[in-house]
Amino acid sequence: MSERPQVLEMRHITKRFPGMVANDDVSFDLFEGEVHALLGENGAGKSTLMNILYGLYHADEGEILIMGKPVRLGSPSASIAAGVGMVHQHFMLIPVMTVAENIVLAEEPTRSGVVFDVHEAERRVKEISDLYGLAVDPAARIEDITVGQQQRVEILKALYRDADILVLDEPTAVLTPQEAQELFEVIRGLTARGKSVIFITHKLNEVLDIADRITVLRRGKLIETLPAEGATEASLARLMVGREVLLRVEKSSSNPGTSLLQVEGLRVHDDRGIEKVRGISFEVRAGEIVGLAGIDGNGQTEMIDALAGLRAIDAGTVRIDGDDVTHDSVHGHLEGGLGHIPEDRQRRGLVLEYSIAENIALHDYRSEPASRYGWLFPRRLIERARTLIRAFDVRGGGPTTRAGGLSGGNQQKVVLAREIERDPKVLIAAQPTRGLDVGAIEFVHRRLIEERDEGRAILLVSLELEEVLSLSDRILVMYEGEIAGEFAPTASEEELGIAMTGAGRGEVAA
């Protein structure tokens, strides 16, 4: 590898933000045709480093060399000109425009300098996509193609601008396992043709799968750059977190009791009036975790909302411990024994401007002891929060700290504390570890298992197959608003992946 030319070198990069050092003397390099993974927890400094490379931030210290020449990257356009292409986690595409139009946007081929030449654009796109094996239809509209294809369009966009260094930010977060494999093929194709790839992720298995070298960041510091060969998930996790981490949750076999959540023939539509949940039936019993897997957008969100009373139910029934709560209000559901860890803790789970203590009181501030006759007792809220902060090991602040000032993991702990403290019979955990770092994930997982063993019925909805597989006692796969199959936790990712794309539909009755 060392004979290959070095395409990028970032030397001793330091970037300070008020109150913290986001990158502390970090050095990073990239060889031609290499996949170099950047691994680290949230807040480790990965994004800062890449934003410096992409010209969004300016480093306080250090220098950047591209192809051996020092460069000043003051803006994204300067970085693009220097050959850096970035594929963001959230795609920057215009849905109503075609693939080709999106790719050439802002650098359109024209006829006589004025008229946009559609055919020339499509021809060039076709040329690049053939060259690198990125099959897409240049004339298709973005809104009509799959997420995986949209990602290819993003990569093509970078290639169209002659990027030699491609930065992929958490590229597999939105993909199915099969699509992720296809992406890896694409990446291998790119590196074989001399492109270099920086692969940002926090998923350990992917790193070992695709990377040649791995750089681990922790709290803004460079921990180690090591070859992927010889590394293991456990060793990488230790580097990332700085201590031994249990990657697999240890759990005893479940001992399901009575049925606490019963859903029958549930039908729900989304805001646009499209039916997203189409006649779903299942149950969750006391002391078991039922995992609901599926690709995003197959009705999971609408179903959770309906189960929590946040969305009207068109047909079917929902029972919590035998009581019909189908048409109850949110409050009715909460009273009925539902705990709900929402999938978006920042937009829904927490009032970020409120303190931890106030957030913990969100569901029951209207009743004693939090208040009486409409009069609130802030001191009682604080006392209660103090207990829970200790019990759930919330770090980064006290009861009066603003929830928005906490890290993601600690925010989630606050949500968890609030929902579990209410002693719910049924706990819906939607994406409970999304965006959390390894340490926090371990905490949440362990806690969910504990709550299962306490005899709660837990419905785990997650896009992370690994999470569903490791936590669930039974797995349901949701596809286009229906249950596409039920699996044992011993099922393989491939089996689930097939069901998630609808291919295995009808084979297994739910």
Added chain:
Amino acid sequence: MSDAGGATPTQPYGQPAAPPPEEGGEGFASRIAFAQRAGGAIAPLLTVLLAFVMGGLVVLVTTGKNPINTYRAIFDGSGLIWFFQIPWDTGSDAAFNLQQTLIYTTTLILVGLAVAFAFRCGLFNIGGLGQYLAGAILAVWVGSSFAGMSPIPHVLLVLVVGTLAGALLAGIAGFLKATVGAHEVITTIMLNWTVVYVGLFLFGLGGPLHNDTQSSTPVSNDVVEGAKLHVFWGDPLLQGLHIGFFIALGALVVYWAILNRTTLGYGVKAVGFNPEAARYGGISVARNYFLAMAISGAFAGIAGAIDILGWSFRLSTSDITLASTGSIAFTGIAVALLGRSTAVGTFLAALLFGALLTGTSTRYLDPSIFEPDLAGNLTFLIQGLVILFIGLDFVVLWLLARLRGRRVMAT
């Protein structure tokens, strides 16, 4: 599953409540929000300072006079100078001017709270004028009726009726927002005009509430003696300071207590900060929209009633026409913005604008220092600049951060 998962990754998902606390703090918006809290009074003070500097430039350029002298004259005219004239002479000109400033302050506190309360629920109550007038109209009516009632119950009755009138009017807007989602800015503006025209009809020549004896002047009957608010400082005949001032101070306490010590305030603020989270928490967003608007209107309504009982005692069609074009009720918006919707801030901002209004009124300004006809406009100019600069808060804070950052690096 809604966003980071990305079923519809091509559609930029709505502005999140706050960016995730990723690297480098928590993103721009929440850093600003934090700075606002941490910076406390710095940004509002800077805003005012900037507005005064700009206003001074206008004075300099348009009249060629020294703006410092102008501001000095305004300060003198506002009566605030009284505090520095020890021993305090309660009969001096400054004392009289201060009484006028505090009468304005009384009204401004209340109309400011009206806007501020709605702000805390994420609503923009721009209908302060209508709610203020509704309170005033009802106050004139009830205050000029029931001549035989004993004073204290009569005053209380008028205040309650005026408050309810404002609450009811704003409640309509709140109800429409809660049920059909009609935007409160639109509905409150429409209700403003509704009340204006109802008032013109009521007090116009031959209108139902037109004066019983003066058939040629479009004005209401006077409030009966017993219903007037007691003047505790100054001459009652020369518009001394009435006890409505203490009602306004009480309202500040009520405002603070509702927001910080009641379940009602918890719900209102939760909806204001994050309606999604409130709904998830089992809080009815619609109910809080209605309540917040009604309470907001109550503050404006009682402001109208207090002005009638405290110093104006009657309402004419020209009062109403004047109010509809540029009224003290609109200044409430500036007060709330500058006061950051806090109780203390609202008080200070109300005092500032009260002093400006008094200090620039033609009665008190020396023509050789500033053209009296232009003086009042200077108030509105500064008011407008304050609102403008509040919009520029981000810029001010950003500049502050830059300056601080540079200092850190230099050391």
